[in-house]
Amino acid sequence: MTRPSARRLPELRLVHPLLRLPAFQFVAILPTAAIVAVVLLSSWRGIEHPSFNFGLMFTWVVWWGALLVSLLVLGRAWCLVCPIGAVGEWLQRLSLWWRSPYTAGYHLRWPGALRNMWLPTALFVLFIWLDNGVGFSNSPRMTAGLIAVLLLGAAWVGLVFERRAFCRYVCPLTSFIGLNALLSAFELRGRDGRICRTLCDTKDCFRGNARRYGCPMAEFPGAMDTNLQCILCAECMRSCPHDNVALRLRVPGQDLWEMRRPRLDGAVSATVVVGLATVLPLMMLTLLPVVRRALAGALAAGEATRLVAVGLLFGLGIAASAAIVYAFSALARRAAGDPGVPTRLLFARYAYALLPLGLAKSLADLSDHLFRTWGVVPDVTRALMLDFPFNQVVPGRVTAVHLVPPLGTYLVQAALLLGGLLFTLYAAHRISLRLFPERDAAFASFLPIAGLSFLLTLVGLWTLAVGLP
Amino acid sequence: MPRAPAVVTPPPRRLPAATAVVTLGLAAATVLTLLAFLGKAPFAPTGPREEGTVFYAVPYHYGFAFYDAAFREIEAMEVREGDAVTLYIVPALALSEQTFADYAERTLKRPMGGLPAGDLRIREKIAGDLDLGNVEHIIGISAHPVYVTTDVARTLGDRGRRADAPPSVAEAVRRKDPTIRAVTFTTKKVGAFDVICVDSGPEGGATCGWGHQWMVAKGALVVRR
Amino acid sequence: MWRRAVALTALATGPLSGLVIWAVIGSPGRVVSVGDPPAHEASEIAVRASTWAFTPSVIRARPHDTLRFAVASDDIQHGFAINELGINLQLVAGQERRSPTVTLALPPGRYVIHCSVFCGLGHPSMKATLVVGDPGPTPGQRLPWIASLAGLVAVAGFAARARARPGRREDPA
Numbered sequence: 001m002t003r004p005s006a007r008r009l010p011e012l013r014l015v016h017p018l019l020r021l022p023a024f025q026f027v028a029i030l031p032t033a034a035i036v037a038v039v040l041l042s043s044w045r046g047i048e049h050p051s052f053n054f055g056l057m058f059t060w061v062v063w064w065g066a067l068l069v070s071l072l073v074l075g076r077a078w079c080l081v082c083p084i085g086a087v088g089e090w091l092q093r094l095s096l097w098w099r100s101p102y103t104a105g106y107h108l109r110w111p112g113a114l115r116n117m118w119l120p121t122a123l124f125v126l127f128i129w130l131d132n133g134v135g136f137s138n139s140p141r142m143t144a145g146l147i148a149v150l151l152l153g154a155a156w157v158g159l160v161f162e163r164r165a166f167c168r169y170v171c172p173l174t175s176f177i178g179l180n181a182l183l184s185a186f187e188l189r190g191r192d193g194r195i196c197r198t199l200c201d202t203k204d205c206f207r208g209n210a211r212r213y214g215c216p217m218a219e220f221p222g223a224m225d226t227n228l229q230c231i232l233c234a235e236c237m238r239s240c241p242h243d244n245v246a247l248r249l250r251v252p253g254q255d256l257w258e259m260r261r262p263r264l265d266g267a268v269s270a271t272v273v274v275g276l277a278t279v280l281p282l283m284m285l286t287l288l289p290v291v292r293r294a295l296a297g298a299l300a301a302g303e304a305t306r307l308v309a310v311g312l313l314f315g316l317g318i319a320a321s322a323a324i325v326y327a328f329s330a331l332a333r334r335a336a337g338d339p340g341v342p343t344r345l346l347f348a349r350y351a352y353a354l355l356p357l358g359l360a361k362s363l364a365d366l367s368d369h370l371f372r373t374w375g376v377v378p379d380v381t382r383a384l385m386l387d388f389p390f391n392q393v394v395p396g397r398v399t400a401v402h403l404v405p406p407l408g409t410y411l412v413q414a415a416l417l418l419g420g421l422l423f424t425l426y427a428a429h430r431i432s433l434r435l436f437p438e439r440d441a442a443f444a445s446f447l448p449i450a451g452l453s454f455l456l457t458l459v460g461l462w463t464l465a466v467g468l469p
Numbered sequence: 470m471p472r473a474p475a476v477v478t479p480p481p482r483r484l485p486a487a488t489a490v491v492t493l494g495l496a497a498a499t500v501l502t503l504l505a506f507l508g509k510a511p512f513a514p515t516g517p518r519e520e521g522t523v524f525y526a527v528p529y530h531y532g533f534a535f536y537d538a539a540f541r542e543i544e545a546m547e548v549r550e551g552d553a554v555t556l557y558i559v560p561a562l563a564l565s566e567q568t569f570a571d572y573a574e575r576t577l578k579r580p581m582g583g584l585p586a587g588d589l590r591i592r593e594k595i596a597g598d599l600d601l602g603n604v605e606h607i608i609g610i611s612a613h614p615v616y617v618t619t620d621v622a623r624t625l626g627d628r629g630r631r632a633d634a635p636p637s638v639a640e641a642v643r644r645k646d647p648t649i650r651a652v653t654f655t656t657k658k659v660g661a662f663d664v665i666c667v668d669s670g671p672e673g674g675a676t677c678g679w680g681h682q683w684m685v686a687k688g689a690l691v692v693r694r
Numbered sequence: 695m696w697r698r699a700v701a702l703t704a705l706a707t708g709p710l711s712g713l714v715i716w717a718v719i720g721s722p723g724r725v726v727s728v729g730d731p732p733a734h735e736a737s738e739i740a741v742r743a744s745t746w747a748f749t750p751s752v753i754r755a756r757p758h759d760t761l762r763f764a765v766a767s768d769d770i771q772h773g774f775a776i777n778e779l780g781i782n783l784q785l786v787a788g789q790e791r792r793s794p795t796v797t798l799a800l801p802p803g804r805y806v807i808h809c810s811v812f813c814g815l816g817h818p819s820m821k822a823t824l825v826v827g828d829p830g831p832t833p834g835q836r837l838p839w840i841a842s843l844a845g846l847v848a849v850a851g852f853a854a855r856a857r858a859r860p861g862r863r864e865d866p867a
Contacts, residue, residue: 044505047614047616048616049607049616049667050811050812051668052616060812091491091495093481094484094487100481101481101482102481102482102483102484102487103481103482103483103484104483104484104487104488104490104491105483105488105491106488107483128814131814132745132746132770132813132814132816133769133770134770135770135771135813135814137812137814138770138771138811138812138813141506145506148502148506152495152498152499152502155495155498156495156499159488159491159492159495280816281746281816281819282714282717282718284745284746284747284816285717285718285746285747285816285819286717286718286747288744288745288747289742289744289747289749292744292768306768306769310745310769327706328706331702331703331706334702335695335698335699335702335703336695336699337695364818365817365818365819368817368818369812369817369818372808373812386612387612387614390614392614392616393611393612393613393614393615394609394610394611394612394613394615394616394665394667395611395612396611396663396665397665397667397668397682398668402777406806406808406834407833407834407837410834410837410838411837414837414838414841414844417841417845418841418844418845418848421845421848421849422848422852425848425849425852425853426852429852429856440695440696441695443696443699443853443856443857444695444696444698444699445699446853446856447696447699447700447702447703447853448699448702448703448706450703450849450852450853451703451704451706451707451849452707453849454707454711454845454846454849455707455710455711455714457845458711458714458715458842458845459714461838461841461842461845462714462715462718462719462838462842463718463816463819464818464819465718465834465837465838465841466718466747466751466819466820466821466822466823467751467806467807467808467821467822467823468804468806468821468823468832468834468835468837468838469803469804469805469806469823469832469833469834597794597795598794600792601762601791601792601793601794602789602790602791602792603791622789669784676784678794679794
């Protein structure tokens with residue numbers, strides 16, 4: 001939906017003919033489907049050495065890194081090409097891209113109580129907890145298991161429920177990707193809302209028509225105001241009879257301050273995403289030995305105790321993140337001196353502003369990993385090519401060369417964090433102007449959030465500085 | 470702009486038969502995947518099959534010795550392209566103290582780590598690594614699906630040695646010593662391939678200590694047409 | 695109104711910021727100094743690795759000290775690596791690994807001990823420091839302070855600019 005305050009940046013008309021091709025998404029998915037197949041095979045059957053297993057390294061270094069970078073530029077571009085969600089859709093539609101007159105599946109409506117981000121956020125936390133508790137990002141077999149579970153899960157959910165219920169309400173990454181897609185420099189939106197409201201009776205972009213399907217994410221593009229659920233499949237563009245959908249450039253992060261109805265579940269999810277990247281590493285660094293010692297008295301030593309300790313700290317870290325953001329939102333309300341604005345509303349708005357910081361911290365973590373273990377990428381590629389696609393051979397010695405020394409890495413990380421801080425400050429400032437018509441009140445409410453942003457940046461800067469020479 | 474005529478699009482026709490087929494197919498895929506991960510499906514990763522040409526490899530600090538099926542020592546394992554090979558790995562540390570010392574003396578015969586051949590400091594390095602618990606090796610053959618980690622520590626425990634350790638490879642095999650590991654593979658490429666002690670992590674790292682990076686048997690597997 | 699907001703923000707953020715910095719660098723019990731071993735023996739430093747920290751996080755030694763590290767992982771796979779000393783131990787839960795004995799023939803300085811096996815979200819932060827001699831302030835010690843100051847300047851500068859500009863009229867929330 002066109003926003004009155006939107007900066008009118010150009011539409012990417014050159015790309016529109018490509019997006020309108022019926023097979024556009026299928027063609028985009030094909031290469032990733034092939035790669036995922038190789039990844040699955042190599043992590044399931046391949047050599048278990050973490051430096052030589054293509055599936056393992058490609059997933060946790062290359063794919064994760066590309067995902068983080070793509071979020072800032074292209075929003076949910078991964079969802080566009082993800083073969084996992086597509087499997088359920090193909091089974092449901094009985095077609096790969098053409099409009100089929102038939103359908104399989106039970107088409108149940110997704111339960112109302114789960115039509116939110118709570119389940120995917122919980123699954124995201126579970127996924128991170130498992131990784132840290134059990135270490136499956138170091139195990140090719142467990143990585144293969146994770147991919148298999150996701151594939152089967154997506155297929156089953158696609159068979160039982162309507163549209164892409166898995167992608168919207170279940171996928172452990174949907175909240176992480178969707179929230180960070182709010183920072184993107186691109187958007188797919190309706191051009192002119194009046195056409196949708198007054199001229200269009202059929203709402204083909206949502207319902208579909210004889211030629212094309214409706215939005216697989218059950219969004220109504222005519223009223224959609226954020227990238228949160230838009231997987232860029234462009235189905236709406238193909239089905240709209242009024243040519244009223246366009247891909248546009250925009251100011252990055254515009255959704256953060258322009259979304260009309262920021263939801264509480266999204267705000268909590270945003271604090272979880274940011275907290276996992278910032279607060280949690282600090283708590284694990286300082287408190288895990290303490291918690292484990294405390295638990296050792298009550299529980300027998302061993303793996304279970306450690307998992308309980310990690311789980312406790314995860315819970316504490318997430319609760320602490322949400323509590324801090326809520327507390328600063330309360331402070332913002334007090335500073336603004338406007339009792340008419342509930343803290344809950346401020347929390348639901350300002351939490352989104354912290355997303356750039358969370359992404360910046362994730363990119364900072366990734367940069368360290370890349371600079372230290374970049375050599376595994378040629379190693380695993382060599383191993384895979386020697387034994388395609390089963391990846392069972394040893395190619396030789398590990399390439400263990402640090403690309404950038406620790407101080408240089410920290411400079412890159414600090415630059416990323418400070419960039420994220422500025423982005424967050426800008427978003428918080430714009431949000432404050434929306435919340436309070438009075439400029440003084442807006443500025444006063446902005447200041448505590450600026451303080452919170454600085455605090456989270458500090459957490460990132462100091463946890464990354466551990467051990468610097 | 471004129472209003473578009475209202476068109477009522479009939480929903481896609483549901484095919485119960487297709488739903489049933491997809492449901493059954495998915496159920497089968499789910500069960501098969503579960504079995505595969507539990508190791509019970511036919512295409513699960515398999516262990517050594519004990520077939521084809523048999524060789525024995527003895528990794529020691531910091532080198533390898535190779536034997537044929539009759540326990541004759543050989544310079545290199547020679548096979549033909551397409552042959553199945555079963556390689557038994559008998560860690561030198563699992564053998565008697567004297568036998569291990571004999572193998573370790575071979576390391577002194579070559580220069581290593583900036584030390585000349587015969588330098589007694591190499592012997593000290595070996596002793597130091599044993600003392601530090603750097604007792605395992607990860608045996609790999611370049612371009613082949615051989616990646617085997619020894620596990621002598623579990624058998625030797627804190628004692629460091631067994632009083633009744635087998636004195637030779639042949640005796641260890643005869644006794645089916647628990648430290649022996651086996652791998653079966655099929656040769657696919659012609660050439661000479663190295664047997665190496667593989668780095669243990671993404672940033673290098675060694676399980677056998679100081680001499681790990683020089684623990685390479687160049688061309689120890691020769692595959693002919 | 696904004697002065698009150700600044701005061702409230704400073705009151706909330708200041709102590710929390712101090713707590714964060716103290717938690718990372720100053721909590722007691724995380725620094726170990728190499729003692730004087732008996733003659734002809736090396737000092738052995740016990741280190742525990744867990745998700746995602748080494749305990750102790752700071753090891754102080756003198757130049758030419760002879761020492762070795764006895765490292766154990768409390769949980770999953772970790773690594774213990776000091777590039778300058780050529781040490782790279784791969785750790786498996788429950789097993790103690792000892793490094794070779796090394797003599798610290800290094801100039802006074804701070805040397806990074808890092809985890810060399812990817813162990814999850816906090817792997818990049820899983821580092822400790824070997825301090826040899828009395829190196830004085832090093833760039834690594836100054837950098838986080840400088841970066842923090844830069845962050846503070848960024849916040850103050852942005853706030854000043856936001857206050858000074860006429861600002862846009864946003865649609866109400």
